[in-house]
Amino acid sequence: MIETTITQLLREAIVSLYGQEPAEALLQVQKTRPEFKGEYTVVVFPLLKISRKNPEQTASEIGKYIIDNSSDIIEFNVIKGFLNLSVSNQYWLRFFGEIFHESDYGFKKHTGGAPIVIEYSSPNTNKPLHLGHIRNNLLGWSVAAIAKANGMDVKKVNLVNDRGIHICKSMLAWQKWGNDSTPETTGQKGDKLVGDYYVRFDQEYKAEMAALIEKGMDPDKAKNEAPLLLEAKQMLKKWEDGDKQVRDLWLKMNGWVYDGFDVTYNRLGIDFDKIYYESDTYLLGKSLVEEGLKKGVLFKKEDGSVWCDLTAEGLDEKLLLRADGTSVYMTQDLGTAQLRYNDYHPEKLVYVVGNEQNYHFDVLKLVLKKLGKEWADAIEHLSYGMVELPQGKMKSREGTVVDADDLMDEMYQTAKITTEALGKFDDFTPEEAHKLYNMLSLGALKYFMLKVDPKKTMMFNPAESIDFTGNTGPFIQYTHARIKSVLRKADEAGISFSEVNTSISELDDKEKSLLVLLHEFPQTVNQAAISFSPAIIANYAYELAKEFNQFYHALLILKEENMHKRQLRLQLSSVTARTIKLSMQLIGVEVPERM
């Protein structure tokens, strides 16, 4: 990497010129802004204390030393306190020659070490997936792909919240008002069917509450004592006791939901190495709580409920087991964390979960620590922001959620209409066209969701986000398709470009800026992996595509008369297409060969 070389030269220059070993932090090398000549810039301001000269003089002295002592840096210019360095064409061509045949340039191989476990998705089995889940799923999948590309051993896991009071609510509603309807009899997707009964429960429950309040009951009391809620609670107890009837119903309805989820996951293109079910792990959580009670780090209240006292850490007391002995969310999470640790002994346990649960994860770590689990430090909450709609937040009970399947359908239609309007479908078979519309609509959706910094709340405007122009997935896909088209034409014309020709000594600005960008790819992957941010990759891919589009327009690749030049440009195009493809792979977006 040339930056490393420059930093090294800079250090030597300072030692040689000023007789002092500089601190690492003082050595600042960055990319040169496009309006100046050069590719890399040394910021000399921090070095003035050592040089005891003015910025221009210091920069000139260092610049001179560097070009005198390196064959790769051939020129410098000084503007204020900035020393701009020009890297030789030979260096760039040598670098290009190295990566040209490296088909997975920028990706690292796994070098051993403990795995990193990434949990994402974590759906509840009482309602279908919506826009918020889409952000979660795409983030988790992409973060895993990026970590893998950066040489980590990644395990993708899903934790299905398949039990609890909310599940019992749908079950109860179905039992009461379902009339034995099934996905088969209704033709409805299983997760949607069950979701409808969850909504039904809520409606009936609210009606009951209102009736009780009408009769003069205290609202808080009504909330807790409405017969429907009591029934749901009883059902949960029966479930935990293993009541056969309840368990059978539960198995049946969850089965419908899983079938529905699979359809959505498949379409989204996400997958898992392992699926955990809370019904399998909550007992372990309970036993951890028992253990904690014995150790005296937890305590029991007079009603029999079990708590963890976190007031010393500045938080509240936290409930771990209800008075009736049933477990809560936290209990289950303790169990799954332990199980996952047992399974993998991972270096890191990443949870992709919305930022509304920041507090939950603080508590989870603290409780685990209290229970003596030192590995709690490996837990990392990848906290992402909510997805908001123009009309405000999504509320499932108010019907303002954007359903995942519906959204994908709509985007597919838009891709179809847009493509047909452009008249590009002529020579595609129906199968090819279908495949393309799928690629484009999913590309648009995925790119839109992932280009935003994960931790930020994002705005999703359905009307605008299906735009295919500008900074979008389809723009990048389009660029890839065009490059491939150039390469096909070159092939048809019998122009070979398989050998890198390093005999050319002249590179123009456009070619150079593409090379600089390609040079950055491995660092970009690395940085995205460290900060768990697909947005870094997405924005890089856009920059690359944009840069190429300008390049493409400025230079007629196939018309170039100089054979060496033409060959070099074809090679550059080929590597650019490959890098675009690799980048898009990391955010789960397929790129078409033509469109």
Add this chain to the structure above:
RNA sequence: GGUCCAGUAGCUCAGUUGGAUAGAGCAGCAGCCUUCUAAGCUGCGGGUCACAGGUUCGAGCCCUGUCUGGAUCACCA
């Protein structure tokens, strides 16, 4: 009220460990299809980086305070 997060162009977002005149896209305006794909390219207009102090050679970025918005502090998950 406590804790945490955010505030950058009309809108959606970038902005690397603090570095040069704060960048894209959309929307608006003006050009470019006899040119390897116009889902593109070129140009124009658009900014008190919420506000006020501070730190320093230098602050969108760091510190303090204020304002605004959001999340959370549930025997929901």
